[in-house]
Amino acid sequence: MNKELAYIWGVLKGDGCYCMQKSRHGNKIYSYKFVSLTAKDKDFAIYFKKNLERFLKRKCKIIKTEYWVVYAYHAEIPKIDLNQISNASEKIRCKFIQGFVDSEGHVGKIYRQRRIEITNTDKNFLIFISNLFSQLGIENKIYKLYENHKKWKDCYRILIYKRESFKLFKEKIGFSIKRKNERLEKILSSYKYNDPLKTYQEVMRQINLGLPVKEIAMKHSVCTHTISNWRYNRHKPVGLK
Numbered sequence: 546m547n548k549e550l551a552y553i554w555g556v557l558k559g560d561g562c563y564c565m566q567k568s569r570h571g572n573k574i575y576s577y578k579f580v581s582l583t584a585k586d587k588d589f590a591i592y593f594k595k596n597l598e599r600f601l602k603r604k605c606k607i608i609k610t611e612y613w614v615v616y617a618y619h620a621e622i623p624k625i626d627l628n629q630i631s632n633a634s635e636k637i638r639c640k641f642i643q644g645f646v647d648s649e650g651h652v653g654k655i656y657r658q659r660r661i662e663i664t665n666t667d668k669n670f671l672i673f674i675s676n677l678f679s680q681l682g683i684e685n686k687i688y689k690l691y692e693n694h695k696k697w698k699d700c701y702r703i704l705i706y707k708r709e710s711f712k713l714f715k716e717k718i719g720f721s722i723k724r725k726n727e728r729l730e731k732i733l734s735s736y737k738y739n740d741p742l743k744t745y746q747e748v749m750r751q752i753n754l755g756l757p758v759k760e761i762a763m764k765h766s767v768c769t770h771t772i773s774n775w776r777y778n779r780h781k782p783v784g785l786k
Contacts, residue, residue: 546629548640549600554625555644556582556593558670563622581616589647590615592721627673638677639718645674647721652728657759658768659732661705661714664690666698675703681717683710706768708736736766745775752776 557563557580566579580597584590590613597605597617605617630641651662665671671687678685684707690700705714711733720726744765751761752772762769774780 546625546633546637547600548637549596550623550625551630551633551637551641552596552644553580553593553600553622555641555646556648557622557644559645559648559665560584561593561648563620566618577619578621579616579618580620580622581614583612583614585612586722586724587613589613589722592647593644630677631673635681635717638680642674642677643718643721646718647725650720650725652720652725652732654732657762658706658770659708659711659735661711661729663703664700666700668699668701671701671703678703678705678710681713683713683717685710706770708733745781748772748775 553561561580561582563578563580565576567574567576569575582590582593584593590607594605594607594615597615597620600622601617601620603617605615607613607615630638633641646661646663649663649665651664653660663671663674668689675685675687683705685703685705687701687703690702705711711729715729715733720729744767748761748765748767751764752758752775758769758772758776761767762772771780
């Protein structure tokens with residue numbers, strides 16, 4: 546397996562499409578394999594097109610409608626087993642993840658918490674991606690987003706929310722999409738690189754004074770989850786017993 550195929554399948558697990566199509570010529574019906582991506586980001590579409598062209602060793606089409614659409618007829622994309630990804634090199638695993646997070650990833654802040662989110666309805670596949678993150682040292686958690694609805698499938702989400710994990714994500718995976726990379730850079734630059742021990746001591750002092758956790762989080766650029774861990778004696782900064 547090469548990096549192009551790993552990236553292509555990462556996208557196909559998200560926004561991409563790979564299927565059989567039929568066309569009629571006279572009285573005969575022909576079947577062929579068709580691969581496509583519909584994306585709102587031009588850079589995402591172009592990057593997918595480049596990887597597809599490198600793998601197929603021929604040109605593919607890209608058009609602009611309401612979205613950017615990349616497609617190729619008679620495209621033979623070998624099926625892969627997830628065990629092939631698990632047992633592949635780190636570079637291959639990272640390209641597979643990049644294809645998926647280009648499709649399904651979101652970067653931003655919610656309730657003052659910095660986060661990368663990856664959302665999908667396939668719980669088992671998200672567990673697989675979560676394990677790949679863990680192999681790379683990227684801490685994450687997975688949870689159910691909302692209960693089943695008559696018109697919706699159950700939805701699940703991977704959450705990455707720690708500074709060191711953001712740095713590892715940027716270094717090892719990243720996005721092909723400029724706006725997502727810019728948001729990730731903005732999140733990383735928003736941290737105040739204070740001494741963690743001093744920050745911990747000041748946070749605990751303010752907790753003992755009875756200040757609201759959200760107010761403390763905003764002041765010190767520490768997420769509320771981390772403050773809760775400190776408050777209840779879990780996961781203290783390195784160097785503290």
